[in-house]
Amino acid sequence: MSAAGWESAITVAELVHGGPLGEAVLLGPRDGGGEVRDVRIADRLEVLASITPHTAVVLTGAAAEGGWAVEMALRRAWEQAAACVVAPAAAVSADSTGSLAVRLGVPLLVVSEDPLITAVRIATAAARPAAARTQLVARCAQELARAGTSARRVVGVLNAELAGASVALVDAAGTVLAGSRAGLAGPPLAEVAVPGPGGEELARLRAAGPPRSPGWPAVVAAVLELAVAPLTAWAARARLAAAREAAFGSALLDRLLRDPGDEGALRDAAALGWAVHGPLVAYVLRPVPPLAPEDLARHTPGVAASFDRPLVRHEDGWAGWCPPDPGLDAALRALPGRLPAPCSAGLSGVADGVAGLGGALADARAASVVAGSAGTLVRADEVGPAQLLAALPVDTLAAPARAVLAPLLAADRDGVLIATLAAVLDTGSPTAAAERLGVHRNTVAARLDRVRALGFDLEEPAQRLALHLACRVLREERGQ
Amino acid sequence: MTGGGVEDDPRDRAGDAARANAVGAGELGFLAAGSRVFAPGAADSSFRAAREWARGLLTANGPVPLVDAGELPPDAMVAAVSLVGSTTAFGEYLPGGDEPVRAVRALEGRLGERIAAVVPLNTAAENALLPLVAAASLGVPLVDGDGTGRVFPLLEQTTFALGGVTPAPLALAGPLGDVVVVDSAAQRVEELVRPLVLAAGGWVVAACYPARAGKLAESLVPGSVSRLVAAGRPGAPRAVAAPYGVRVLCSGRVTAVEQGPEPGPGRRLPSRPASILVREHGGLARLIRLEAYNEILMALADGAVAATAPDQICLISTADGTVVDVDRAAAGMDVEVVVLRAAPAWHTGAGRALGGPQVFGLGVPG
Numbered sequence: 001m002s003a004a005g006w007e008s009a010i011t012v013a014e015l016v017h018g019g020p021l022g023e024a025v026l027l028g029p030r031d032g033g034g035e036v037r038d039v040r041i042a043d044r045l046e047v048l049a050s051i052t053p054h055t056a057v058v059l060t061g062a063a064a065e066g067g068w069a070v071e072m073a074l075r076r077a078w079e080q081a082a083a084c085v086v087a088p089a090a091a092v093s094a095d096s097t098g099s100l101a102v103r104l105g106v107p108l109l110v111v112s113e114d115p116l117i118t119a120v121r122i123a124t125a126a127a128r129p130a131a132a133r134t135q136l137v138a139r140c141a142q143e144l145a146r147a148g149t150s151a152r153r154v155v156g157v158l159n160a161e162l163a164g165a166s167v168a169l170v171d172a173a174g175t176v177l178a179g180s181r182a183g184l185a186g187p188p189l190a191e192v193a194v195p196g197p198g199g200e201e202l203a204r205l206r207a208a209g210p211p212r213s214p215g216w217p218a219v220v221a222a223v224l225e226l227a228v229a230p231l232t233a234w235a236a237r238a239r240l241a242a243a244r245e246a247a248f249g250s251a252l253l254d255r256l257l258r259d260p261g262d263e264g265a266l267r268d269a270a271a272l273g274w275a276v277h278g279p280l281v282a283y284v285l286r287p288v289p290p291l292a293p294e295d296l297a298r299h300t301p302g303v304a305a306s307f308d309r310p311l312v313r314h315e316d317g318w319a320g321w322c323p324p325d326p327g328l329d330a331a332l333r334a335l336p337g338r339l340p341a342p343c344s345a346g347l348s349g350v351a352d353g354v355a356g357l358g359g360a361l362a363d364a365r366a367a368s369v370v371a372g373s374a375g376t377l378v379r380a381d382e383v384g385p386a387q388l389l390a391a392l393p394v395d396t397l398a399a400p401a402r403a404v405l406a407p408l409l410a411a412d413r414d415g416v417l418i419a420t421l422a423a424v425l426d427t428g429s430p431t432a433a434a435e436r437l438g439v440h441r442n443t444v445a446a447r448l449d450r451v452r453a454l455g456f457d458l459e460e461p462a463q464r465l466a467l468h469l470a471c472r473v474l475r476e477e478r479g480q
Numbered sequence: 481m482t483g484g485g486v487e488d489d490p491r492d493r494a495g496d497a498a499r500a501n502a503v504g505a506g507e508l509g510f511l512a513a514g515s516r517v518f519a520p521g522a523a524d525s526s527f528r529a530a531r532e533w534a535r536g537l538l539t540a541n542g543p544v545p546l547v548d549a550g551e552l553p554p555d556a557m558v559a560a561v562s563l564v565g566s567t568t569a570f571g572e573y574l575p576g577g578d579e580p581v582r583a584v585r586a587l588e589g590r591l592g593e594r595i596a597a598v599v600p601l602n603t604a605a606e607n608a609l610l611p612l613v614a615a616a617s618l619g620v621p622l623v624d625g626d627g628t629g630r631v632f633p634l635l636e637q638t639t640f641a642l643g644g645v646t647p648a649p650l651a652l653a654g655p656l657g658d659v660v661v662v663d664s665a666a667q668r669v670e671e672l673v674r675p676l677v678l679a680a681g682g683w684v685v686a687a688c689y690p691a692r693a694g695k696l697a698e699s700l701v702p703g704s705v706s707r708l709v710a711a712g713r714p715g716a717p718r719a720v721a722a723p724y725g726v727r728v729l730c731s732g733r734v735t736a737v738e739q740g741p742e743p744g745p746g747r748r749l750p751s752r753p754a755s756i757l758v759r760e761h762g763g764l765a766r767l768i769r770l771e772a773y774n775e776i777l778m779a780l781a782d783g784a785v786a787a788t789a790p791d792q793i794c795l796i797s798t799a800d801g802t803v804v805d806v807d808r809a810a811a812g813m814d815v816e817v818v819v820l821r822a823a824p825a826w827h828t829g830a831g832r833a834l835g836g837p838q839v840f841g842l843g844v845p846g
Contacts, residue, residue, distance in 0.1 A: 045843070062843050066740065067755055068771045068780060069843075075783025093738050096757040100767050100783055 005218040009035035009054070010129040012084045012107045013212040014219075017163035018136045020121040024086070027108040028101030035213070036083040039122040041115070045069065048076035054083045056126070058119040064091040070108070071100050078104040086111055086118055133219045136161070140223045149234040154227050155179035158207070165189055165209035165220055169231065172201070183208050190221035194228050197236035205231065242301030249304070249312035253319070257361070260354040269354075274310050275323050279350045282360035283332055285343040286317040286368040299340045306338040307331070317343065317368065319361055324350050332377050342374030349381040392469075394476045401470035401477075407454045420447040421456075422471035425464070503612055503622065504543030507709050508534055511608060514712030517721040518794055518820060519604035519631065520805035526571030530563075530609040533575065537616035544612055545621040546705055547597065552623070554694030557593055559584060559687045560627050560640065561614040562601035564652065564673060569682025570606065579653040580614035583687040586651035586659045591690055599623035599696065601638065601688070603704045604631040610685060622705060627689060629701035629724075629823035630792040633774040635670050637835050639825040640689045643699020650688035654680030701823040725821035729779055729786055730768055731798065732760040734813045753840070756795070756809045758817060768817060770795075772806045777837040778844070779817060785844055787819040790826035790835030794818050 011034060015021045037054040040047065043061035051057060057077050063069055070087045074097070077085045084107040087097075092110050101108035111118045125132035140161045147153035151169060155178040158167040168176050168183025176184070189207045196202035205227060207220045249272065255265040256276075266276050285303065287296070296313055303318050304311045309331070310320040322328065332345050346367030351360035363380035370388060371378035402409065405418070412418055423433035423444075430448065434441040448458070457463050503511060512531050538544065552558070561580060563570060584595055598618065600611040603626045615622040627638035635647050649663040652673065658680045662672050677684050691699075703723070711721035719726050740753030756776070758768040769780040776793040779786045787793050795804040798814035809815075821827075826835050837844055 065841065065843070066753070066771075067738065068769060068778065071769055071780050071783040072785070078783070093755070095736055096738065096755070096767070096769065103767055103782065
């Protein structure tokens with residue numbers, strides 16, 4: 001902010017909008033007129049014959065006797081290039097006199113107080129423009145202090161005090177968080193960054209409007225700067241409250257799972273509006289790909305806010321529950337687009353009260369794992385073996401599978417041994433396997449002997465499952 | 481002097497300002513029409529009542545001789561006759577018929593001598609007809625002239641006063657039979673008469689400004705009656721009724737009418753001030769502001785003085801050419817603002833002091 005701007009002559013608009021004549025009504029040209037360098041009290045219309053340009057003419061006595069006198073004064077003011085005419089409210093009819101002020105382009109300030117007091121105010125501001133501007137900034141500081149740390153109130157103060165300018169708090173995406181959309185229109189008068197509690201840029205405070213004087217943008221910038229600290233404090237407070245709430249919800253869920261009969265926990269849950277009695281269903285959101293714990297914590301308030309049913313942090317994702325509800329499916333399916341991180345979703349079957357909640361959550365979580373990709377919802381009561389197998393993380397298991405089957409892979413140059421092994425495990429008998437493979441049963445028996453010779457025991461349950469999984473993974477991996 | 485001779489007057493054919501030498505039932509229609517060229521009230525019942533009153537008398541008594549003040553013996557006593565008060569009240573509270581005679585007789589009683597002729601105080605609408613009624617009732621001639629050349633709201637605002645004639649003694653006769661004689665200093669007359677008029681029923685016929693014909697001849701606006709007869713003839717241009725010049729200030733639309741505050745106890749004005757705002761059609765599209773107290777006293781165009789009393793400023797409806805009464809002007813009317821130059825007596829220092837806008841508190845800087 002340049003000292004030169006602060007010292008430049010005060011303008012009519014500055015006198016009225018948040019200036020020493022804040023109570024006055026400005027009629028006449030919309031852009032508010034030019035500089036005020038002097039003030040003259042006119043008790044007779046003859047006085048107007050001798051005023052110099054850029055003078056504010058304050059009408060009293062015979063010069064303010066009625067609309068006609070004010071109109072004659074406006075005319076003379078226009079001829080003398082006066083800055084503005086100030087008239088008592090009793091002498092002015094807004095319609096007709098205002099129209100002439102517009103027509104002549106002479107600002108007409110209508111005041112309710114004694115015009116002589118107005119004259120003194122103007123004289124002071126005209127003589128020391130920087131002091132007048134500082135006064136506005138000081139008043140803004142006072143009002144901002146009163147507004148506290150509410151973004152809406154802070155931006156409201158700015159819009160009220162910087163009359164004529166439109167102020168908006170805008171985030172990086174261009175969304176107006178508070179204030180007037182008009183603050184985005186046109187080139188900014190002034191703009192300041194509002195840092196979040198961590199110092200990152202949270203939003204920008206932007207003021208737009210006509211540049212009324214060389215000093216005005218500097219004044220606006222100074223006032224916007226005053227608002228930065230309360231806005232940062234607002235962001236910090238909002239985050240703190242959200243984080244606290246999230247941590248509380250998560251801890252409460254843990255208490256309920258540990259002891260479904262914990263009366264204190266049940267009471268707290270009821271206070272949050274959580275269902276604790278009767279049939280209920282649980283749902284789980286699982287981030288895909290998984291998130292680090294600190295990212296889970298950071299997103300928790302956003303996730304909780306994006307759903308109209310309870311959601312708290314639980315294990316590697318978010319969980320919640322509610323009474324069975326036909327709308328729940330649709331609500332969960334509509335959710336992914338609103339979440340701050342991509343998630344898959346799982347929904348449990350109906351459980352009986354908080355006592356069944358642990359199981360329901362486990363089912364829902366399993367279903368969310370089965371769902372696999374982001375944006376997919378799976379209901380636990382619809383999960384079958386095929387879906388479970390389809391959900392196997394092939395990428396993760398491919399290397400162990402090859403290790404388990406390493407001797408077989410080394411010996412099995414044309415792949416018939418693996419295929420035979422998989423067919424036998426899938427079908428459960430050499431006869432059925434021979435049929436699937438289209439070979440004689442004795443051929444299957446001979447190949448199984450070779451597999452056993454390589455050290456694999458199909459009769460041993462633990463080995464049999466591992467072999468079956470490994471075959472499945474390799475076949476998936478090969479796209480068979 | 482015959483009523484039928486007017487049309488044959490050779491000066492009519494010469495295109496000169498028509499000069500009648502009598503007003504009969506035939507001229508009455510022209511006089512009535514001429515009296516409204518620059519005065520409102522064409523459709524008012526009060527105007528029709530005055531016209532029918534005059535018609536009845538002229539039909540019964542014959543034409544009233546019209547004379548120049550100079551034709552009378554210089555020491556002949558002449559009185560001005562005028563309606564004072566509300567024309568609305570006049571239209572509703574119809575005259576008994578003897579008001580002019582009662583007023584003049586009362587004045588004669590105070591003066592101790594007879595009136596030789598009657599002169600109009602002004603010639604706007606009813607006030608052009610009532611002196612004719614008085615002359616016809618009394619059987620005296622009517623002086624061709626008047627005391628203002630236009631209308632002013634105050635009794636003392638006359639060229640008679642400018643010429644040194646005082647309004648008092650004056651006599652008032654009202655429709656309830658009251659007769660009041662007022663004899664006071666000129667500047668007290670208005671104050672005394674206003675409450676009397678209200679008490680008498682809202683209107684009275686006043687016989688006032690008694691003067692010798694010789695004195696009167698020096699101070700009256702001459703020829704007004706015959707001029708109105710000429711102006712009221714079908715096809716006569718409007719300007720005939722404005723011998724000292726007329727100009728159109730603007731043609732536009734009334735955008736607002738603002739009523740001023742009630743006059744305080746210190747003000748001796750008969751009505752509330754009003755402002756009529758007109759936006760000019762085409763041209764510069766100026767904003768015209770008309771300040772009125774009964775009459776329009778000042779016209780501002782974009783805040784600059786465009787016309788003031790004593791010149792007469794009137795609004796003429798574009799729709800039908802009639803004069804719009806200040807009280808009836810309303811937003812949306814299309815009007816012409818017309819300025820009639822006042823008689824020369826008004827364009828003197830004394831004339832402006834008596835008839836200028838400052839009389840009504842409208843100070844116009846030099």
